[in-house]
Amino acid sequence: MLKPKQMSRAVIVGHKDIMEETIEALHSSNLFHLEDYNEDGSGLKLGRPFENAGDVSKKLIQLRSISSFLGVKKSDAPKQKVNSVLNDLESKLDKLDEEVSEKTEKRSELQSRLKELETLAKDLAPFSAIPIEMELYRNYESIAVFAGTVKENVGPAISKVTSTYEMEYDQNSGTVVLFVKKEDEATVSEILSNFEFRELRIPESNGTPQTLLAGITKEEVDIQKQIEALETDVSSIKEKYSEFILASEELLTIESEKAEAPVKVATSEHTFMIDGWVPEDGVAGLENIVNTATNGRAFVSVQKITTADTDIIPIEYDNPKVTRPFQEIMDLYARPKYKEIDPTALIFISFPLFYGMILGDIGYALILLTLALGIKKMVKSDAVKPLMNVLIYCQISTFLFGILYGEFLGFPLASLHTDHGTIPGLIAGFETVTLFTSPIAGELVTYPIHRTHMIMTMIAATALVGVLHINFGYLVGFVNENRKHGFAAAMFEKGSWIVVELGIILAVLGYTGTAPTQIIGIIVFLIGFVMLVKGEGVKGPIELPALLSNALSYTRLIAVGLSSIYIASTVNLIAFDMILPQGGIIAAVGAILVFIFGHALNTVLSIIAPGLHALRLQYVEFFGKFYEGGGRKYNPFGYIRKYTEE
Numbered sequence: 001m002l003k004p005k006q007m008s009r010a011v012i013v014g015h016k017d018i019m020e021e022t023i024e025a026l027h028s029s030n031l032f033h034l035e036d037y038n039e040d041g042s043g044l045k046l047g048r049p050f051e052n053a054g055d056v057s058k059k060l061i062q063l064r065s066i067s068s069f070l071g072v073k074k075s076d077a078p079k080q081k082v083n084s085v086l087n088d089l090e091s092k093l094d095k096l097d098e099e100v101s102e103k104t105e106k107r108s109e110l111q112s113r114l115k116e117l118e119t120l121a122k123d124l125a126p127f128s129a130i131p132i133e134m135e136l137y138r139n140y141e142s143i144a145v146f147a148g149t150v151k152e153n154v155g156p157a158i159s160k161v162t163s164t165y166e167m168e169y170d171q172n173s174g175t176v177v178l179f180v181k182k183e184d185e186a187t188v189s190e191i192l193s194n195f196e197f198r199e200l201r202i203p204e205s206n207g208t209p210q211t212l213l214a215g216i217t218k219e220e221v222d223i224q225k226q227i228e229a230l231e232t233d234v235s236s237i238k239e240k241y242s243e244f245i246l247a248s249e250e251l252l253t254i255e256s257e258k259a260e261a262p263v264k265v266a267t268s269e270h271t272f273m274i275d276g277w278v279p280e281d282g283v284a285g286l287e288n289i290v291n292t293a294t295n296g297r298a299f300v301s302v303q304k305i306t307t308a309d310t311d312i313i314p315i316e317y318d319n320p321k322v323t324r325p326f327q328e329i330m331d332l333y334a335r336p337k338y339k340e341i342d343p344t345a346l347i348f349i350s351f352p353l354f355y356g357m358i359l360g361d362i363g364y365a366l367i368l369l370t371l372a373l374g375i376k377k378m379v380k381s382d383a384v385k386p387l388m389n390v391l392i393y394c395q396i397s398t399f400l401f402g403i404l405y406g407e408f409l410g411f412p413l414a415s416l417h418t419d420h421g422t423i424p425g426l427i428a429g430f431e432t433v434t435l436f437t438s439p440i441a442g443e444l445v446t447y448p449i450h451r452t453h454m455i456m457t458m459i460a461a462t463a464l465v466g467v468l469h470i471n472f473g474y475l476v477g478f479v480n481e482n483r484k485h486g487f488a489a490a491m492f493e494k495g496s497w498i499v500v501e502l503g504i505i506l507a508v509l510g511y512t513g514t515a516p517t518q519i520i521g522i523i524v525f526l527i528g529f530v531m532l533v534k535g536e537g538v539k540g541p542i543e544l545p546a547l548l549s550n551a552l553s554y555t556r557l558i559a560v561g562l563s564s565i566y567i568a569s570t571v572n573l574i575a576f577d578m579i580l581p582q583g584g585i586i587a588a589v590g591a592i593l594v595f596i597f598g599h600a601l602n603t604v605l606s607i608i609a610p611g612l613h614a615l616r617l618q619y620v621e622f623f624g625k626f627y628e629g630g631g632r633k634y635n636p637f638g639y640i641r642k643y644t645e646e
Contacts, residue, residue, distance in 0.1 A: 002342055014298030015272075015297065025289050047267040072238060117219060162188070352390075360401035361407045368394075376392075411426040466550065469621065503523070
């Protein structure tokens with residue numbers, strides 16, 4: 001906890017004859033983070049894939065293509081024995097490929113025909129009101145045919161130049177079909193251009209447009225039925241083979257990883273050398289695994305980690321189970337570097353704390369807690385589970401703050417006595433207790449804490465929380481710098497900020513008369529300022545004013561919470577106004593709908609807004625004081641089997 005798992009660099013050397021056994025053992029152990037070898041002129045060359053690599057890769061591509069066509073998704077399926085899958089792989093894969101290929105071709109043909117029909121129908125549509133067979137539009141020697149659209153009837157204009165013509169005109173679509181003698185073609189063409197004539201493509205079909213369109217519609221319906229029948233067949237194939245596909249894909253993926261592994265390994269004519277990382281507590285296990293697989297013929301050597309290595313050491317978290325869901329929050333930002341403090345355990349406390357401070361409502365906490373538990377139970381995804389656990393932690397915090405604030409879906413639980421009268425609470429007889437008068441604006445501090453009636457006090461309180469959180473960040477940064485560059489560097493880069501703040505506080509106390517003099521504060525401030533310049537350079541003084549904005553940023557803890565309260569209160573007010581005083585069934589139904597819809601909307605906002613703002617305080621205000629990040633993820637060579645077993 002608070003630091004990544006300690007790693008060791010190991011180099012495995014052996015004769016090429018045992019390289020396959022060694023790689024097989026390393027893959028099975030799922031323990032060794034394999035480093036790619038880069039040729040460096042030392043005489044060692046990259047290894048070549050094993051002989052089966054091409055065949056395995058071909059089958060894997062074939063299987064993934066079939067899986068994609070069938071739409072097979074990861075799901076819970078019983079594990080299958082590796083030998084059983086291997087025995088059936090060739091025959092089942094060929095049979096499956098044949099069935100899928102047949103369906104694929106058939107579906108492509110049907111879909112192509114559908115597109116042809118759509119195009120034909122689109123071309124025929126303008127002629128639908130013209131009662132002329134389509135074969136009559138072509139193959140004339142002495143007659144010119146015009147088919148297109150015009151802005152208005154061209155009949156009168158044509159009549160002025162010739163009486164020998166046949167014309168059909170659809171005034172709804174503007175389609176005109178005109179048959180004229182060849183010698184009149186040029187004249188008629190000029191007239192048509194004055195009517196914005198736009199030529200239409202004449203489909204190569206026979207029969208009237210109406211008959212053809214009816215036939216197209218019928219054929220489209222028939223093709224859709226065939227496609228539906230085909231989809232049913234595809235679903236049957238998917239159901240029949242999905243377990244085989246999942247198990248085979250896993251098996252082939254494993255074999256492919258092992259077959260391609262030599263391209264990451266350094267080799268000479270007779271030997272190989274595998275470089276990588278292993279958790280410090282796994283070194284003995286690695287040596288035992290390699291010795292057992294190779295009968296002691298491969299040698300495992302643990303290397304000394306140099307300063308240059310620290311930036312490339314793969315990072316594996318080392319946190320208690322209870323805090324592990326927050327590793328997802330860390331990965332969204334960046335993994336820590338090897339010598340940095342891992343802040344997972346810190347945000348395990350502060351993230352739910354800030355979330356609860358913002359939302360702080362018993363009703364919303366219970367709704368979201370139920371939602372998170374339900375999703376966690378129904379969705380078996382490894383990606384969703386930790387996020388739901390984070391949401392559960394946040395709702396526990398929200399529930400506790402809901403008790404502190406005395407709020408339930410925007411209703412106050414306790415009655416409150418104000419200058420304008422008594423505001424009744426949701427729980428009869430639950431009276432607000434006055435604790436003391438706040439020095440901030442003279443507001444009364446009470447239990448429950450009515451946030452809407454002590455806003456200035458809450459703003460000051462949240463800003464104080466910010467100051468404490470930021471300075472805790474500086475302390476963590478001090479530890480980080482001390483580890484990396486020593487005490488002096490830590491004191492100048494991080495400790496100087498705390499000295500500067502101490503000086504400001506003493507000076508303010510002196511100025512207000514709380515302390516005897518402000519001189520001491522000014523001196524401490526100047527000392528801190530000099531330390532800051534030495535530690536951070538010009539950047540330090542420039543960023544000094546940001547301290548205030550950083551602290552004020554935490555006032556969102558009350559500001560965002562107030563917005564949620566006002567939305568909830570407004571929903572409640574509208575719902576009750578609909579019922580009272582006239583009442584009635586319709587008003588009651590409307591009020592219930594408003595109440596449910598309004599609080600459902602606020603529930604969604606209650607996930608997004610507090611989450612985003614609590615996250616921002618971690619990433620921007622807190623991490624900015626100490627965290628660098630950018631560590632590489634520890635990714636051991638191996639595979640966690642889900643669908644197969646030895």
